Amino acid sequence: MAPPDEPLVALRGAAKRFRTPEGAEVIALDDVNLAVGQNEFVTLLGPSGCGKTTLLRCVSGFEDLDAGTLAIAGLSMAGVPAHRRPVNTVFQNYALFPHMTVGANVAYSLEVAGVARDERQRRVAETLALVNLEGLERRKPSQLSGGQQQRVALARAIISKPKILLLDEPLSALDRKLRQNMQLELKTLQHELGISFVFVTHDQEEALTMSDRVVVLDAGRVQQEGTPTEVYHRPSNAFVAQFIGESNLFEGRVAAVEGDEARFETAEGLVLFGAARDLSAGDRVSILLRPETFDLLADDQAVSAHCHGLTARLEQEVFMGTDYHLIARTEPGDKTLKVTVRDSHREGLSNIAPGAQVKLQYPRRRLHALRA
Amino acid sequence: MRAKAEIAGRRRLILFGLLAPVTAFLGVFFLGPLAIMALFSLLEPGLYGGVEWTYYHWNYGRILGWADGLIEEFDPVYLVIFLRSLKLALITVALCLIACYPVAFWVSRLPERWKNVFLFLITLPFFASLIVRLYAWVMILKPSGALNQVLMALGLIDVPLEIIFTERAVITGMVYVMVPFMFLPLYASVEKLDRSLLEASHDLGATRTQTFLRVILPLTLPGIVGGSIIVFIPSLGNFIVPDVLGGAKVMMVGNLVEQQFLYARNWPFGAALAMMIMATVLLLMLFYVTLVLRRADDDQSVTV
Numbered sequence: 001m002a003p004p005d006e007p008l009v010a011l012r013g014a015a016k017r018f019r020t021p022e023g024a025e026v027i028a029l030d031d032v033n034l035a036v037g038q039n040e041f042v043t044l045l046g047p048s049g050c051g052k053t054t055l056l057r058c059v060s061g062f063e064d065l066d067a068g069t070l071a072i073a074g075l076s077m078a079g080v081p082a083h084r085r086p087v088n089t090v091f092q093n094y095a096l097f098p099h100m101t102v103g104a105n106v107a108y109s110l111e112v113a114g115v116a117r118d119e120r121q122r123r124v125a126e127t128l129a130l131v132n133l134e135g136l137e138r139r140k141p142s143q144l145s146g147g148q149q150q151r152v153a154l155a156r157a158i159i160s161k162p163k164i165l166l167l168d169e170p171l172s173a174l175d176r177k178l179r180q181n182m183q184l185e186l187k188t189l190q191h192e193l194g195i196s197f198v199f200v201t202h203d204q205e206e207a208l209t210m211s212d213r214v215v216v217l218d219a220g221r222v223q224q225e226g227t228p229t230e231v232y233h234r235p236s237n238a239f240v241a242q243f244i245g246e247s248n249l250f251e252g253r254v255a256a257v258e259g260d261e262a263r264f265e266t267a268e269g270l271v272l273f274g275a276a277r278d279l280s281a282g283d284r285v286s287i288l289l290r291p292e293t294f295d296l297l298a299d300d301q302a303v304s305a306h307c308h309g310l311t312a313r314l315e316q317e318v319f320m321g322t323d324y325h326l327i328a329r330t331e332p333g334d335k336t337l338k339v340t341v342r343d344s345h346r347e348g349l350s351n352i353a354p355g356a357q358v359k360l361q362y363p364r365r366r367l368h369a370l371r372a
Numbered sequence: 373m374r375a376k377a378e379i380a381g382r383r384r385l386i387l388f389g390l391l392a393p394v395t396a397f398l399g400v401f402f403l404g405p406l407a408i409m410a411l412f413s414l415l416e417p418g419l420y421g422g423v424e425w426t427y428y429h430w431n432y433g434r435i436l437g438w439a440d441g442l443i444e445e446f447d448p449v450y451l452v453i454f455l456r457s458l459k460l461a462l463i464t465v466a467l468c469l470i471a472c473y474p475v476a477f478w479v480s481r482l483p484e485r486w487k488n489v490f491l492f493l494i495t496l497p498f499f500a501s502l503i504v505r506l507y508a509w510v511m512i513l514k515p516s517g518a519l520n521q522v523l524m525a526l527g528l529i530d531v532p533l534e535i536i537f538t539e540r541a542v543i544t545g546m547v548y549v550m551v552p553f554m555f556l557p558l559y560a561s562v563e564k565l566d567r568s569l570l571e572a573s574h575d576l577g578a579t580r581t582q583t584f585l586r587v588i589l590p591l592t593l594p595g596i597v598g599g600s601i602i603v604f605i606p607s608l609g610n611f612i613v614p615d616v617l618g619g620a621k622v623m624m625v626g627n628l629v630e631q632q633f634l635y636a637r638n639w640p641f642g643a644a645l646a647m648m649i650m651a652t653v654l655l656l657m658l659f660y661v662t663l664v665l666r667r668a669d670d671d672q673s674v675t676v
Binding site: 021060062081082087088093095096097098099109156157160 | 483566568569571572573574575576577578579582586587590591
């Protein structure tokens with residue numbers, strides 16, 4: 001999705017430092033730019049301590065920027081306190097008011113804004129229906145399951161129709177099954193409401209599943225920004241390549257460019273082929289090959305057109321349900337290679353066992369070279 | 373099934389065994405004396421202390437307004453002292469609350485080791501005798517005392533202030549003695565307060581005042597109620613503080629009870645006064661707790 005002309009959230013040159021109790025200085029945000037468009041689902045993805053939560057807290061107004069500007073819907077947010085920003089947050093621990101009923105929790109923002117009681121009750125019922133919690137108004141949060149509490153937190157944050165909903169790792173406390181359901185529900189809800197979501201997570205799978213756009217952060221800097229497919233298939237640096245999904249990374253250089261195809265030589269002495277793009281001979285590169293780009297070949301099978309073949313010795317094989325995860329070592333080069341093969345494909349190759357030599361191939365256009 | 377019943381039976385036996393000593397102790401040393409006091413308050417005073425075993429309701433009559441007019445006379449001074457005690461105790465509770473509530477928030481935000489230092493400082497006064505500490509206050513508050521000398525040296529006053537042996541001195545002393553008892557339960561509930569709830573409240577559009585009234589106050593109410601009760605009860609019956617800092621001028625009902633037992637040797641009348649204190653405390657607590665509970669309930673039904 002292309003960013004619209006006037007972004008809903010425009011963060012420019014944002015910087016934020018913290019001082020730890022030991023006196024050391026931590027850079028949480030370093031010259032971060034972020035634009036969130038209308039009705040967009042943006043995910044801030046990064047390891048813990050990368051600055052993603054700080055970024056969220058700066059937008060919601062719980063932290064002030066040391067430098068840089070923040071505008072929401074075209075209005076500068078400098079000096080605007082949290083309670084006056086058109087932004088609501090779903091907190092990681094939900095932060096439900098324990099002394100209030102579910103109904104009172106959800107109605108809170110309307111109540112402090114002085115909305116009349118009838119209107120309040122109507123909208124609470126409406127919003128609870130939206131998150132599938134009809135009829136739980138009179139319960140206390142402590143009487144609900146984790147998943148239900150999560151929905152109450154969500155209902156409470158969307159009832160007053162903010163322009164932007166900020167979600168701070170809201171699914172991290174749920175078990176895997178529930179989390180996957182909620183991912184889809186959140187995505188659907190975002191479409192129905194037409195509110196922009198800014199979602200913070202350290203879970204790359206979650207980021208890829210839900211987002212229109214992913215912003216990968218590390219050490220307070222934006223490492224890459226793009227659609228889930230872009231950040232997965234075309235990572236802009238080794239950090240992104242390794243953080244998102246499984247990866248095989250080779251250090252090497254471009255040996256030659258012939259037409260639109262390049263020949264690479266890796267440090268281990270492997271020769272690989274891939275698309276040349278804007279590379280020229282002699283460039284130092286990191287080469288990314290995702291485990292699932294590989295195909296396992298039978299001994300008598302020839303390498304397909306547009307593919308490049310490799311031989312490797314199989315070390316380990318793990319059955320994961322829909323696929324097999326293989327660990328192999330390249331010959332020559334002795335480089336560890338992660339390979340994912342679909343169960344259905346693996347079935348025809350039953351003679352392969354750990355210790356055996358295997359033939360692999362990958363489509364040349366699926367090789368992604370990062371200029372080092 | 374039988375095994376289950378057996379286990380349940382054994383559990384009950386163990387529970388009984390564990391609770392028996394404390395039950396016996398309280399029964400003998402608390403309920404026993406209390407029953408004796410209640411009984412004595414309805415008996416005729418003996419000539420040289422002790423009691424005559426005849427029913428005699430004039431003890432209460434002297435305090436509350438009926439008397440035979442011959443031997444026993446109704447004297448409103450007892451009611452005056454009683455109401456004064458009530459007033460001083462309530463003021464003590466209010467001042468302790470005002471002093472401790474903000475401090476509890478401040479301490480709860482300190483780094484961990486400073487918290488512990490502060491909690492130690494709060495309990496520090498208990499290491500010295502109460503009487504010694506109160507006499508220190510006499511030294512501070514008396515006309516030639518430290519406070520007046522400082523104020524006069526600064527030129528703020530010309531003549532020493534009359535503080536000692538006034539209600540102000542008694543209140544000062546009571547607040548001083550009671551502050552730790554208010555602080556600890558308050559601090560316990562403030563410390564438990566989850567900061568993210570305050571952020572959630574701001575995030576949802578509540579101002580600081582709204583956040584205070586709707587989130588902070590209701591969630592720290594248990595501490596406020598607990599602290600108030602723990603301060604109010606000993607304040608109402610206190611006799612050491614008014615004795616040292618109030619002298620003969622500011623007598624409280626505790627002093628009155630002490631006098632009846634030790635000097636006037638009118639045990640039944642002393643017992644009647646003590647029963648009055650207890651009745652007042654019980655009634656006020658009942659009223660206060662139901663009020664607070666009902667308020668908490670109302671809060672919810674209104675906001676849904």
